[in-house]
Amino acid sequence: MSVVQEKVSVVRRAAPQGRRFVLTPTVTVYLALVALLVVGSVLVGLKGGVLLDEGGILNILTRSTVLGLVAVGQTMAIVTGSLDLSVAYLIGLCSLVAAETMAGDTSMIAPAVVLVLVVAASVGLVNGLVITVLKANAFIATLGVALILRGYLEHNYTGPAGSVPRAFQHLGYDRIGPIPAATLLMLLIAAGVWWYLRRTRTGYHMYAVGGDIEVARLSGVRTSRTIVTAHVLCSLMAGLAGIFLASRLGSGAPYVGMDAGYDLESIAAVVLGGTVLAGGRGGVVGTIGGVLILSTLDTVFDDLAVDPFFKNVVRGVVLIIAVALYARSKGNGRTS
Template structure:
């Protein structure tokens, strides 16, 4: 036997190359931010991650998280929703005025609020799919209609909620607010739906290429409408949480906090593409926590509102630029 004949084939055990995903990146960034923020706040004699600081971050992140979860669903289809901020204000008034301080009206108020939010989401979805109006224009138009109603009807807070309903906004399980637990449970449900069901596959398919999805037999219009309904329902739930903390409805509670643009920023920070088809709720929660942590750090440091917006804007631009570069590098490979 020759040396060539006796030579055994060499088996190359390929090592799977580690790839840093956008979701992993956002949580690494969150850890870095927490460490840097703790150092900066500590230099001012404070503590960022004490009981009060953690509670502040989670409370800030709850409402934004609810809205951002809904925003993730519509953005994954290649759409978006700019009406959520005004919808939150109107839903808070519907809930507070329906309850009117009566514990017996809590359930009817919750059902009415969620039902109204769902109708607004249905209108958004139908205008986009049936009338073929761009999502930006359609949802902005609905937002302006709601704003006009609020400005014409309300001059300030209205309605009241019974003390029992305020437990939603203030009760805690250990150091974690009950409302945060509810938000995280909803995030897990939405994650499961998007990643483990046929409907979730349709969402990604529509966002990836709506025409290809349609030719594949997917009812693209139904998928987009459904996601808009769910997005508005999440905004309605956010309104219920806010009204439980405020004790009454407030017409501009959603716009004052900028939940429309903030929710989109959280989704983008989490690695979801604005064009749709790629991303998910896991990254969005990380983006929410980054924004909530930034706000808490800014408050502890006494940063001016102007500088807050500058830093948030810079963070968003850098994040999107990094994601874009990683996408280009992956395509080049």
């Protein structure tokens, strides 16, 4: 029966159950989001506030923008069976590159953005090459790159540096009704990544490689190229997050990514969204749901004036419960 060898032994006793309707993780995560919004609204309402007024929506969406960008990139890496621990420092580095290149000069916006994307892509390339050519485990490879970036940042910067021109701050603060423009951009990019993962050949290859790299290779997929692509795209998304943060903060901040813990946080959002950590299953839609849940939780806690440290406790518990639920339902969710 279940002598099938799984890469990570999550599925064990895949009890053969009848073909019942099964909640996929993606559906679950959005149901959970709705439930959270209802419960949150009630709780905040009891304290005399309103959760989903304009300020509340703005708050949730602004929080979602950076994490969303990073997590969408992280989704590609994780689906490919990899993961990226270097994004947090990369975000800091990219915000610095952006702000220092611009140095308050409007005409330097375009070159700065291009430069950031080049820097991010090369870091992603290094990640990918260390994994594929040096055959280092993705965890170690990206942790190593993260430590190198951290050393560079700590050695060269002590605090914020550079400044972005006023015109560039529109990216961070403009909004259409209650929806920040940057959030729309983020969702647009997420839609693009969804299309890429679900409708293009390389996207399918990512799922194939994440599912079983040996089988993918024997089927003629260029596995190394796929992994490198996933990492370059993941780093590019982190670069975009850095650009957005530079525009919001007005300058580059070396530790902005690390202080917010975007490395582990983005992995948490991806996994919360139903993507399997071992790769091969999941997707961007769930990730966005996971991101929205995390930022809604934050906003609810802020509105309730809960101790900020309590947030972490709840996050940890939510994360574990969510993955435990997915692990339970997966046995019957994927019989073929």
